[in-house]
Amino acid sequence: MKRGKFIVFEGTDGSGKSTQMKLLKEELSRRGIPVYCTHEPTDSPIGSVLRAALTGKIEANEHSIALMFAADRVDHIQNAVYGMEQKLKEGVTVLCDRYYLSSFAYNGGFVPLEWVIELNRPAMERLRPDLTLFLDVSVEECMRRVQRRGEAERYESCERQTLIRAKYFELFERFKETEHVVVIPSEARREETQNRVKRAALALFGEEL
Ligand code: TYD
Numbered sequence: 001m002k003r004g005k006f007i008v009f010e011g012t013d014g015s016g017k018s019t020q021m022k023l024l025k026e027e028l029s030r031r032g033i034p035v036y037c038t039h040e041p042t043d044s045p046i047g048s049v050l051r052a053a054l055t056g057k058i059e060a061n062e063h064s065i066a067l068m069f070a071a072d073r074v075d076h077i078q079n080a081v082y083g084m085e086q087k088l089k090e091g092v093t094v095l096c097d098r099y100y101l102s103s104f105a106y107n108g109g110f111v112p113l114e115w116v117i118e119l120n121r122p123a124m125e126r127l128r129p130d131l132t133l134f135l136d137v138s139v140e141e142c143m144r145r146v147q148r149r150g151e152a153e154r155y156e157s158c159e160r161q162t163l164i165r166a167k168y169f170e171l172f173e174r175f176k177e178t179e180h181v182v183v184i185p186s187e188a189r190r191e192e193t194q195n196r197v198k199r200a201a202l203a204l205f206g207e208e209l
Contacts, residue, residue, distance in 0.1 A: 004034070004093040005204050006084065006127065010101050010168065011135035012161045013153065014145035016186055017097050020135060020197050025095060027198050033205065036087045038076070039097035046072040054154045062110035069103050070119035077127050085127060100124060101132060101179070105167040106155055130204055132179060133197055134172070135186040139165060 007024075009017040018039075025035045041047035041054075050068050053060035060068075077085050084094045100120040108116045117124075137145075139161045146156050155164065172181045182200045186193040199209050 001089075001091045004036075004088040004091050005130045005201075006088055006094050006096070007201055007204070008096045008099040008101075008129040008132045009135065010098060010105075010132055010181075011137065011186075012139065012142045012165050012168075013156050014142035014149070015135040015137045016145070016190075016193070017135055019190070020133075020184075020186075020193060021095050021097055023194050024197055024201055028093060028201070031205075031207065034092045035095060036084075036092045037095045037097075038082075038084065040073060040076060040099060040102065041069065042072055042076050044072065044075055044079070044082075046075060056154065062107065066103065066107040066111050066116050066119060069107060070116075070123070073100065073103075073120065073123045077123060088127075096129075099129060099132070101168065101171055101181075104171050105164050109160075109163055109167060128178070130180065131200065132181045133200060134168060134181055134183045135193070135197075136165075136183050137186045141187060 009021050011017050021037060025037055028035045041050040046068055049058070049060075050065065050072060052058045053065055053068070075083075077083055080086070084096065087094050100123050103116055103120055104113060139158060142161055143156075143158050155161070172179070172183070175181075184193060184196045184200070195209060202209060
């Protein structure tokens, strides 16, 4: 059976990943491509602890957060019940909201980046995305969207988001030989962004919009 494609969405908070992911799922399904949508942090027990830490419900330091993200990811890849590896093997295309570049861009700003990369080496070696779509929205627009949503998480301040966005671009340069990243300007109309996302993803299947 032909292996499914692994497509990751990245971006700063409020960049519209989940909306775009949903729209891409609809497009691929329409074309008869089986799709599974997922996200990190996951809904597994490790992911739930992470969410509680991110929203300040429980206290956790940046080192343990980075470790938990790496553990959540390994489980997300290999779990016998909901693991992404299994889905891909079954020919299902997996769309994932955030993956290891999020750990590098977010957690790598608090604890040594090289250490975070080492923690994620197992994921990088075992399951590299076929495509990473980075939804690029200015920090000002992201903050407006996040504020409208009315939930403030650990990393949602303007200064932090500016640093995170810059970090992403450094990472794209550093990993350009191994990571297939497409930057999608996402400030314009939603349909325009949507078409850019679809075009980049469909190319993986040899299809056109
Ligand atoms: P997410 O639910 O994707 O937030 P949003 O919908 O606002 O993009 O992610 C929750 C937070 O977790 C987000 O601020 C980014 C952070 N995060 C990390 O710090 N490291 C990671 O490895 C991942 C996957 C997310």
